[in-house]
Amino acid sequence: MTSSLTASGQEQPCRLYPMGEAALVVQFGDVISPEIFSRVQALSCLLEQHPFPGFVEQVPAFTTVTVYYNPKEHKLSVGGSTPFQQVARLVKGLLEHLPAPFELTAPEIKRIPVCYGGDFGPDLQFVAQTNGLTPEEVVALHTQAEYLVYMIGFAPGFPYLGGMNERIAAPRKASPRASIPAGSVGIAGNQTGIYPLETPGGWQLIGRTPVPLFNPNAASPSLLKAGDVIKFYPITASEFKNWKETGIDES
Amino acid sequence: MSLKVEKAGLLTTVQDLGRVGYQKVGVVVSGAMDTVAHRVANLLVGNEEGAATLEFTLLGPTLRFEADHLICMTGASFSSRINGKPAASWRPVWVKEGAVLEIGRAKNGARGYLALAGGIQVPESMNSASTYLRAGIGGLNGKALQEGALIPCGNAAFTGSSYLLKDRSDQEGFAQVNWYPAPELLPAYQENPTIRVVKGPEYDWFTSESQKAFWEQPFNLTSQSDRMGYRVEGPEIVLKEKRELLSTAVTFGTIQVPAQGNPIVLMADHQTTGGYPRIAQVISADLPILAQTLPGKQIKFQEVSLEEAYQLYFRQEQNIEQIKRAISVKLIR
Incomplete structure (x- = not known):
């Protein structure tokens, strides 16, 4: 029809x-x-x-x-x-x-803190090398863009994001990790995404957010919904730790 | 008012009719695999159709009653015993405090349901009691039944007196009625079933040889089959040309075909969206039959029109209405 x-x-x-x-x-x-x-x-x-x-x-x-x-x-x-x-x-x-x-009313931009590199982003170096950039340049390009949440699928609260700069694109890992911690921010091809729950996965991990994306006990269990616009901003490892302990943004 | 878990069984979870309204944020629906068995079990003990029940798989749990309860088991036949004496399925049973129900092994089919008058009372997560193991949501702390757990039950509208069972239960510790819903009102479970489907949105993407083979040849249900989906093996099902489908919603009964050519039939714990072409959709009336099919068995797919699918759906709903009326006639008021 x-x-x-x-x-x-x-x-x-x-x-x-x-x-x-x-x-x-x-x-x-x-x-x-x-x-x-x-x-x-x-x-x-x-x-x-x-x-x-x-x-x-x-x-x-x-x-x-x-x-x-x-x-x-x-x-x-x-x-x-x-x-x-x-x-x-x-x-x-x-x-x-x-x-x-x-x-349509323009959506408010949701800002998401990410601690890039180190243990939180073990593949940041790889993504930089693949594209002939420094890790700092990858972070700058990743935090510059505004991303549109096209849909939520694959797992509870998992956003499919559009708008990543192709200069930081990177292939998936040849063999997926058995377990990726919740909050991990990754890149696969031309896409970037955040893992709301601990799951196996093949994305290149560049950082992690302390913000819970999915809480089954909340009135709105998913932080994001289709149509939202998000922007990432960098935080330090100690800010990440503080956030986890207190739930408060001190950055 | 509770049951104590003495043996958990192979995979026993609390299920209702699913977590509806959250698929837009990626939350799977879950719920009973055989919804007809689940609904009828509830009706026979005087619950709402959607009250939480226990779904058990291949090997059922052993439960000790810490209070008197009216119960009903439905779905596949299990070698169930109460205090060592055979207990029937599809019939209300009044069980006395202290009695032990051993559900045992499935004699045919895959899944059984245990409804208790008053329902199983667990805290709801996103308006549902259904257990979704992958995300640890719902049921008893997001997990399958564990040995030693207590299953809390709600207040029952029906008791043993509702079916004149109370006085007959003294000697054995339980009593059951001598009637059951007419089998012709229930799904016709088959070991190697023919499952009726309507063509899926991407049916035309497949080669005519694949389409023909899909209808004519049987598929084996592989051991990689669970509450999320059934992987089936049979003739290779291939696309006319390589084509990408943008991720879109999928549902209970969607048959999708990944590039390697073996279809996957999505079941109750299906992901909310998928990116594989959808060759067909199992009709609602046959989902309970599929839910009872065991790995190693064969499935054939048969095409029906959407109109026929609706007729079969409405017939099934009428059958359940008829069971409801029959129960109200049997009730002692």
């Missing part, structure tokens, strides 16, 4: 298709771009603000919003319309009210 929907006077094609009996996918495109993502973000917000009857949850990703619903709320009607068709109609209704990107 392909539909061309007009939002704010512009022709904006998108595709709606089912994923089983209880999910509908809205796909806005095939490439990672801030423009496509702004539409993902806009629909994601609209669904949270105006949930339709039977809405369960929505999961934004690079180019898609997947909408989970309870088919029981949309009985097979006499006219033969399926719950998917009924939900598709409701979602199309929302798409007609999709705000244009310039109408």
Whole structure:
């Protein structure tokens, strides 16, 4: 099912298709771009603000919003319309009210402290060498950029970030580490990311943040959500230690 | 009001119908693998369908009752005994304080459920009691059942009197009703099942030979199969051309195909997003059957339309409604 929907006077094609009996996918495109993502973000917000009857949850990703619903709320009607068709109609209704990107409020920048290098970033030297830079230059480039959180996936609270400078790109480790401490900041290819929980992983580790990214007992368990913009800033090992002990930013 | 764990079993966890609403921040849903067995177990002891139960796997736990409880076991058949005497599945059982329930080995299928009237009361994490072991969330301190643990239970609406069992339990330490839900209202568990699926969003990305093989040839369920996903082996399933899928949401029953060509069927502990092409989606009505399939067994996939999938879904829901009505008729008020 392909539909061309007009939002704010512009022709904006998108595709709606089912994923089983209880999910509908809205796909806005095939490439990672801030423009496509702004539409993902806009629909994601609209669904949270105006949930339709039977809405369960929505999961934004690079180019898609997947909408989970309870088919029981949309009985097979006499006219033969399926719950998917009924939900598709409701979602199309929302798409007609999709705000244009310039109408979205710019997100606040979340600043994340990172202690770079040393035991916290054992691969900082490797990333520097790979790119013919000094470790200090890698840190400068990593902290300069603003990163857009495109989606959270792979693990609870794990952000997929866009916006890293390609001059600090580095291949994954040939053999993944069995365990990476929570808070580790890494680089894999053109991507940078933060590990919220201790997991195995193959990213090149350049530093670590003392800020917990995921707390299952908090009202909002994930520090980050899709659509956030973050910026890293360097802290010293003693600031890191202080932070861990007191939970207070003294930098 | 609690049970004491004398033996933990192979993998016993507290599960409900899952942690809904947090997939957008990467939190997996979890919950019972065989949701029909879980829901019916709860209904038979007078709980809400979504109350927390124990899910046990292949070898069940041994539990000592520290109070009188109305219980029900469902799912796969296990060689369960109470005080050494056989105990039936899919029936409410009134168990007296001091009795010992040994659930034993699965006789067929993979997973069983134990519901207690009043439900298992553990602190909820993100609105759910479900245990998610990889992140240590939910259940009893985020872990599988451990020997010596106490399982706390809530206040029961139903007791042994609800089914006239109280007076009959004195001699053996337990009593069970002599009826059970009609099997035709329940999922048709099969050892080597045919699983019905609808085509996935990337079905057309695969070669026509792969598509044909997917429908016609059986797949073996490998030992790399757990609550997160089942790896299956069979004919090689390949793409027409190398193509990257941007990570997007996946769900319980999504069949994705990594580059090496062996499909993975995502189960209750599935990750929230994935980047492998999705060849098919298991229909809701057949997920309980898949949940009971053992490694080493064979699966065949059969295509149904989305419309048929909805009909089968609504039939299953009607069957559960019918079980609910039948229970209300059996109740002594």
